[in-house]
């Protein structure tokens with residue numbers, strides 16, 4: 001201890017548990033509570049930050065991340081998902097080497113318990129968001145877009161997947177083609193036994209072919225496991241000399257660069273759509289996406305769907321009312337649920353005809369476009385007032401990236417930013433209408449497959465759990 005003071009980070013939480021071992025074994029104390037309650041959580045944080053094995057491997061992971069960042073195109077956002085982030089030991093090592101203007105880091109854990117602490121700890125970094133994510137469940141119904149990340153990070157968290165192969169395949173599916181996985185994994189159970197050995201989750205399920213007694217996976221098993229589960233390219237680091245060689249390692253793996261992103265969500269990967277959906281293209285250029293989105297919503301259980309051009313109703317609330325009610329023909333699907341919720345999704349696009357050259361300049365054109373959009377939004381809100389109260393009335397505005405969100409959003413269509421503000425005002429004035437805003441970066445080059453992929457991402461966002469009320473941004477891989 002005298003020569004190695006950092007080991008106190010290991011000994012202190014272990015001693016805390018061992019002192020209470022009889023009460024734990026008698027079932028009088030819950031070991032998980034004892035690891036998390038009061039000062040114990042701080043001890044756990046110190047363990048993941050300061051324990052020499054954690055520190056060494058977190059630094060190795062940081063050095064590898066520096067290389068990834070150095071090779072990353074300067075104009076491309078870097079979308080990172082950390083799973084099982086817990087007290088944030090690995091996060092703290094990685095954040096300083098990320099480019100704040102381009103990085104988007106989603107910090108997750110299966111338990112919401114860790115999110116507040118992480119938010120306080122990483123308050124200086126404004127490119128993080130904090131959510132729950134369970135490696136044991138399908139990502140899409142949890143609101144995580146398949147192919148939506150460039151890098152998946154995990155500090156001693158991958159092995160928490162109960163069915164490890166299914167969990168790794170889920171992780172691979174979350175990555176864009178050629179996406180990276182950067183993981184630090186402990187392999188040796190003996191070192192962790194005094195800390196976590198009294199938890200049921202420390203022990204492997206009987207008969208698990210990838211594990212021995214404990215839930216951790218042997219160093220030499222990882223490469224084959226990752227290759228089998230969607231990561232054909234990988235390197236594994238670690239101390240290959242001393243007696244601790246097999247204790248832990250860092251794994252850097254990639255999904256296949258040519259893996260096609262799923263153009264069509266599998267039925268179980270998308271939560272079911274409810275009620276009536278009207279998907280409206282502001283301009284002719286957006287009609288293919290409106291139609292593809294409506295078709296997907298139809299396939300995923302919407303009671304009725306309609307794709308329309310905004311010019312059909314213009315700024316007349318009565319015409320919007322007809323669209324919302326489905327009075328005019330042209331609806332697809334009619335599953336007898338017209339009393340259910342109604343959702344209007346409005347896709348903004350470039351004007352059908354370029355504005356005539358005028359002396360007023362682009363500023364005046366942007367004002368004119370914004371005024372017209374405000375009138376359309378108002379007409380939709382008024383139309384909602386004319387139809388009977390339903391269980392839900394939603395208005396979803398889909399813009400191109402406009403610069404309204406913090407970096408790394410790029411201002412592809414800056415005039416769309418004004419409508420973000422308009423929708424907030426509308427939400428205040430029409431409190432019975434739920435509003436959402438989605439910034440959708442389109443897949444390029446535009447082609448049928450690109451429209452299908454964009455519709456897929458959009459539908460996943462539209463059907464994400466209702467709790468998600470904050471503005472959303474979805475990007476192409």
Ligand SMILES: C[S@@+](CC[C@H](N)C(=O)[O-])C[C@H]1O[C@@H](n2cnc3c(N)ncnc32)[C@H](O)[C@@H]1O
Nearest residue numbers: 048084085086087088089090110134135155160
């Ligand atoms: C060994 S700890 C990792 C510690 C963390 N990376 C750190 O540096 O503080 C494992 C973490 O995985 C989380 N976890 C457990 N089961 C999970 C699951 N099914 N999906 C995602 N995370 C899970 C736990 O809540 C815990 O925070």
